[in-house]
Amino acid sequence: MKTLFRSLLVAALLVPVAHAQTWPARPIRMVVSFAAGSAPDIVCRFVSDRLSRAVGQQIVVDNRPGAGNMVAAQTAYKTLPYDPLRDFAPVAMIAKGPFFVLAHPSVPVKTMAELAAYDKANPGKLAYATDGPRNFTGMMAAWLNKVGGMNILAVPYAAMPLGIQDTLAGRTQLIILAVPAAAPRIRSGELRPLGASFAKRVPGYESVPAIAETFPGFELVGWFALVAPAGTPRAIVQRVNGEMDRILKDPDAAKRLAGLGFFTEGAGTPEALGEFIRAELAKWGGIVKDIGIQPE
Numbered sequence: 001m002k003t004l005f006r007s008l009l010v011a012a013l014l015v016p017v018a019h020a021q022t023w024p025a026r027p028i029r030m031v032v033s034f035a036a037g038s039a040p041d042i043v044c045r046f047v048s049d050r051l052s053r054a055v056g057q058q059i060v061v062d063n064r065p066g067a068g069n070m071v072a073a074q075t076a077y078k079t080l081p082y083d084p085l086r087d088f089a090p091v092a093m094i095a096k097g098p099f100f101v102l103a104h105p106s107v108p109v110k111t112m113a114e115l116a117a118y119d120k121a122n123p124g125k126l127a128y129a130t131d132g133p134r135n136f137t138g139m140m141a142a143w144l145n146k147v148g149g150m151n152i153l154a155v156p157y158a159a160m161p162l163g164i165q166d167t168l169a170g171r172t173q174l175i176i177l178a179v180p181a182a183a184p185r186i187r188s189g190e191l192r193p194l195g196a197s198f199a200k201r202v203p204g205y206e207s208v209p210a211i212a213e214t215f216p217g218f219e220l221v222g223w224f225a226l227v228a229p230a231g232t233p234r235a236i237v238q239r240v241n242g243e244m245d246r247i248l249k250d251p252d253a254a255k256r257l258a259g260l261g262f263f264t265e266g267a268g269t270p271e272a273l274g275e276f277i278r279a280e281l282a283k284w285g286g287i288v289k290d291i292g293i294q295p296e
Contacts, residue, residue: 025057030226032062044061046257047226085281089227089230090271091228091237092241092267093266093267094223094224094226094257096224096263098196098221099136099178099179099182099197099221100177100179101176101194102177102194103191103192104167104170104174105191106173107173114194120149124153126152128152129166129172130155130157130176131156131163133154133293134293139288155172160181163175167191168185195208196209199219203258203263224262225273226240245267
């Protein structure tokens with residue numbers, strides 16, 4: 001099965017250490033759970049380059065795409081070879097990536113509330129292009145149906161560029177896209193944004209309401225975090241956390257990340273990241289149950 005989330009990942013910082021006081025004495029390996037050239041990989045290489053300069057040691061990015069690398073895959077797989085809470089030490093939140101709900105201009109709605117009302121008045125007329133029922137946009141479409149009392153068909157696509165083309169042509173009327181794919185369609189007017197999946201409005205797209213403004217509490221985002229193996233010395237975790245916070249709060253770094261569709265407020269604390277991961281696992285586990293997806 002494909003990955004549960006298109007843009008949710010954890011980069012694992014594998015640190016060969018003997019003593020925290022001498023770290024880093026050797027090159028560091030950073031494992032990223034997406035393929036080389038993907039937007040998350042570009043983010044990883046961008047931050048790892050800056051972190052390498054900050055700690056004075058080479059960081060080697062190791063791409064390991066596949067569903068087994070996902071923390072949130074626990075919600076969609078019966079068994080995993082690791083425990084995402086027990087086996088990793090949270091280090092730093094890197095960034096979060098929102099998604100837009102977009103409509104073909106022929107659909108006579110401009111907001112999520114109008115979409116819900118239109119679907120109820122015109123059952124069977126709307127369809128979402130999605131990346132499949134167990135992937136991010138398919139699950140988000142199903143959850144929107146649940147919270148909005150809608151019954152919009154979700155059409156799965158093996159490749160989302162095909163879904164984009166069908167939506168541009170009006171064969172499907174709705175699509176859910178991350179910022180990089182959505183931005184040019186919004187600017188051109190080819191697709192109309194109805195809502196964004198951040199809890200608040202997306203920077204640079206303040207005219208697009210948050211979905212939570214219509215459906216309170218709604219927030220589904222991709223996110224990119226840095227973790228280390230459980231047992232990594234506390235001093236190393238704190239060192240990397242502090243360096244990452246400085247990197248992410250640099251205006252140029254924040255601008256570069258935003259251009260890739262990821263938004264950062266700094267690294268936060270390791271404890272805050274741990275709480276966030278636990279909350280995400282609980283939230284997605286509840287969503288999976290509520291929309292009726294069976295683990296495989």
